[in-house]
Amino acid sequence: MFSYIIKRILMLIPVLIGVSILTFSLIHLIPGDPAKSMLGEKANEAQLEALRAEMGLNDPLYSQYGTYVAKILQGDLGESVQSKESIATEVADRLPATIELALFAMVLAIIVGVLAGVIAAVKQYSWFDNISMTGALFGVSMPIFWLGLMMIWLFSVQLNILPASGRLSNDIQLGLITNFYLIDSILTLNWPAFKDAFLHLLMPGIALGTIPMAIIARMTRSSMLEVMKQDYIRTANAKGLASYLVIFQHALKNAFLPVLTVIGLQFGLLLGGAVLTETIFSWPGIGRYVLNAVLGRDYPVVQSTILIIAAIFVIVNLVTDLLYKFFDPRIKYD
Amino acid sequence: MENNTPILEVKDLHTHFLTKTGAVKAVDGVSFDIKPGETLGIVGESGSGKSITAMSIMQLISPPGKIVQGEILFEGENLNNKTEKEMRKIRGKEISMIFQDPMTSLNPVFTIEKQMVETIRTHEAMNKKQAKQRAVELLDLVGIPDPEARLKNYPHEFSGGMRQRAMIAMALACNPKVLIADEPTTALDVTIQAQILELLAKLQKELGMAIIMITHDLGVVAEVCDRVMVMYAGKPVEFTDVLSLFDHAKHPYTWGLMHSIPKITDQKQKLEAIEGLPPDLRALPKGCSFAARCKHAMDSCFEVDPSFKQYQANHHVRCLLYENEENEKVVPS
Numbered sequence: 281m282f283s284y285i286i287k288r289i290l291m292l293i294p295v296l297i298g299v300s301i302l303t304f305s306l307i308h309l310i311p312g313d314p315a316k317s318m319l320g321e322k323a324n325e326a327q328l329e330a331l332r333a334e335m336g337l338n339d340p341l342y343s344q345y346g347t348y349v350a351k352i353l354q355g356d357l358g359e360s361v362q363s364k365e366s367i368a369t370e371v372a373d374r375l376p377a378t379i380e381l382a383l384f385a386m387v388l389a390i391i392v393g394v395l396a397g398v399i400a401a402v403k404q405y406s407w408f409d410n411i412s413m414t415g416a417l418f419g420v421s422m423p424i425f426w427l428g429l430m431m432i433w434l435f436s437v438q439l440n441i442l443p444a445s446g447r448l449s450n451d452i453q454l455g456l457i458t459n460f461y462l463i464d465s466i467l468t469l470n471w472p473a474f475k476d477a478f479l480h481l482l483m484p485g486i487a488l489g490t491i492p493m494a495i496i497a498r499m500t501r502s503s504m505l506e507v508m509k510q511d512y513i514r515t516a517n518a519k520g521l522a523s524y525l526v527i528f529q530h531a532l533k534n535a536f537l538p539v540l541t542v543i544g545l546q547f548g549l550l551l552g553g554a555v556l557t558e559t560i561f562s563w564p565g566i567g568r569y570v571l572n573a574v575l576g577r578d579y580p581v582v583q584s585t586i587l588i589i590a591a592i593f594v595i596v597n598l599v600t601d602l603l604y605k606f607f608d609p610r611i612k613y614d
Numbered sequence: 615m616e617n618n619t620p621i622l623e624v625k626d627l628h629t630h631f632l633t634k635t636g637a638v639k640a641v642d643g644v645s646f647d648i649k650p651g652e653t654l655g656i657v658g659e660s661g662s663g664k665s666i667t668a669m670s671i672m673q674l675i676s677p678p679g680k681i682v683q684g685e686i687l688f689e690g691e692n693l694n695n696k697t698e699k700e701m702r703k704i705r706g707k708e709i710s711m712i713f714q715d716p717m718t719s720l721n722p723v724f725t726i727e728k729q730m731v732e733t734i735r736t737h738e739a740m741n742k743k744q745a746k747q748r749a750v751e752l753l754d755l756v757g758i759p760d761p762e763a764r765l766k767n768y769p770h771e772f773s774g775g776m777r778q779r780a781m782i783a784m785a786l787a788c789n790p791k792v793l794i795a796d797e798p799t800t801a802l803d804v805t806i807q808a809q810i811l812e813l814l815a816k817l818q819k820e821l822g823m824a825i826i827m828i829t830h831d832l833g834v835v836a837e838v839c840d841r842v843m844v845m846y847a848g849k850p851v852e853f854t855d856v857l858s859l860f861d862h863a864k865h866p867y868t869w870g871l872m873h874s875i876p877k878i879t880d881q882k883q884k885l886e887a888i889e890g891l892p893p894d895l896r897a898l899p900k901g902c903s904f905a906a907r908c909k910h911a912m913d914s915c916f917e918v919d920p921s922f923k924q925y926q927a928n929h930h931v932r933c934l935l936y937e938n939e940e941n942e943k944v945v946p947s
């Protein structure tokens with residue numbers, strides 16, 4: 281098991297090299313002069329030349345790539361063209377916000393989705409099954425943008441019970457340790473901040489979590505229906521086990537494997553969905569950061585954030601694979 | 615240990631599946647009783663209603679299936695009137711079951727230990743340690759070597775025979791009064807089959823439970839049963855003690871089943887399955903359900919549904935051949 285993990289981590293290297301080549305070439309795929317496109321038409325020749333020199337655009341390609349990789353390995357992601365700040369610092373500020381939102385959305389999606397799927401399967405063709413699966417059908421095709429705006433209209437504008445933007449209210453103080461606000465407020469035993477951060481997470485979390493929730497619910501239902509027919513469920517019933525044990529232990533642990541696959545895939549897509557959600561809810565995360573970079577043609581920022589998102593994607597994949605073993609002891613890693 | 619009050623009595627059981635295309639009469643008028651320490655065989659081709667009879671006793675029939683008529687008396691109490699909660703106290707404790715395929719009947723994602731301990735702790739007031747100790751004893755009882763270490767295994771790490779032993783250990787965990795074995799050896803190799811049957815016989819002697827042995831193999835019946843009920847299309851067609859059955863079976867269907875017993879002496883002999891297929895249980899033909907496949911069918915067999923008649927003491931048969939003396943002349947001896 282341990283050697284498998286090491287092996288999988290080593291296998292990440294070629295993947296990341298591939299991604300780095302892709303992100304590196306991004307800048308060279310820009311039609312025309314990248315420096316001009318970054319600084320705009322009004323820039324003078326001296327400014328352009330300075331940027332080219334700074335970014336090493338005059339060097340031969342292979343040495344440009346070498347420098348790029350060497351810098352990344354030292355944790356130097358370069359500078360933002362727009363803000364002149366270190367990208368590494370800016371990312372470190374924003375990444376936890378995105379990860380916190382994504383995890384919150386995913387946990388919400390898993391809890392609600394799995395529960396709804398299990399109940400729908402156990403009570404097949406009941407009103408709960410019909411309503412939740414119709415809901416899931418809508419959920420799968422829900423435009424995040426529309427859902428987000430409707431929630432803001434209802435809960436912030438009309439009812440005024442949930443905050444519409446940001447991670448924390450202005451009048452709330454929170455000492456930062458991990459930059460995950462829920463965790464930091466627990467670590468500092470700051471309950472007002474915990475409640476405030478939680479309320480801020482709620483709407484963007486729901487907006488981001490709706491599609492995965494719907495997909496997880498449908499997958500759980502069909503997987504549970506399949507498992508409930510199996511002989512070992514009949515055995516569990518014939519042993520006289522309580523029905524909640526039969527359903528939530530014996531059936532769900534078997535039914536969870538395909539759901540886990542879906543969760544892994546959805547988590548990756550969720551990072552993409554974060555761009556929209558963060559924009560609607562002014563969430564200070566990496567999604568909004570990358571969107572602004574794209575709009576402002578801040579190519580170094582785009583490069584670095586894509587690289588980071590790719591790395592996260594690959595790590596999520598690895599974790600999913602390792603979790604398989606937990607749910608199915610028959611899986612052998614070698 | 616002889617005790618003549620039946621532990622379990624099934625009276626005129628009817629279990630139907632109420633499907634959109636009509637009621638499937640999976641079990642249609644089954645009656646039998648079984649005494650402590652006795653082994654009752656239920657034989658019949660696949661689809662004849664054996665498993666549904668067993669599941670009805672356990673009250674594990676789920677919609678569209680329904681017990682539409684009859685009584686199932688366990689220690690004199692009708693299980694049909696028990697609540698689900700009451701039944702959960704009976705299943706696995708008073709009446710246990712083992713199944714055909716030990717590979718699929720054990721949960722693949724839990725260890726043998728977890729599956730045994732949870733059974734024991736559902737019914738007995740034991741802590742985890744005591745339950746584990748009991749599990750070790752049980753595995754030892756069913757002849758699994760090195761039980762302590764084996765508890766840590768998952769079902770896929772056991773061989774087929776071992777799995778069935780583990781299933782038996784689990785079923786016997788709470789000393790049930792009735793063990794229903796639904797084709798317990800069908801999925802196993804011949805040599806393992808014999809071992810499992812021997813084990814069941816040995817355990818029955820030690821623990822004194824009644825066994826309902828469901829099988830489609832009269833060879834198994836010959837080996838372990840005291841009395842036998844032969845089922846066809848949801849109905850009992852012959853019911854007698856095992857000696858009478860092998861000495862002078864009455865029903866042409868039973869004769870057919872006997873021809874399909876493999877003979878060890880003559881491996882290459884082609885098994886003679888009964889020709890034709892069982893009828894559609896939604897629309898049973900007029901007359902005897904077996905008439906269309908019966909070599910001895912008379913005209914009246916397609917008109918009159920025979921009743922289940924006592925032919926001799928301890929011998930019931932459902933066949934027109936025995937309804938009057940004239941007909942009996944065609945019976946081969």
Ligand SMILES: Nc1ncnc2c1ncn2[C@@H]1O[C@H](COP(=O)(O)OP(=O)(O)O)[C@@H](O)[C@H]1O
Nearest residue numbers: 631638640659660661662663664665666667895
């Ligand atoms: N869920 C169901 N719906 C409709 N018919 C069923 C269902 N389960 C079993 N049956 C029918 O009940 C009959 C008896 O089945 P069963 O008791 O399993 O036979 P066997 O004697 O092989 O154990 C079969 O013909 C089968 O078609």
Ligand SMILES: [Mg+2]
Nearest residue numbers: 664665666796
């Ligand atoms: Mg069966």
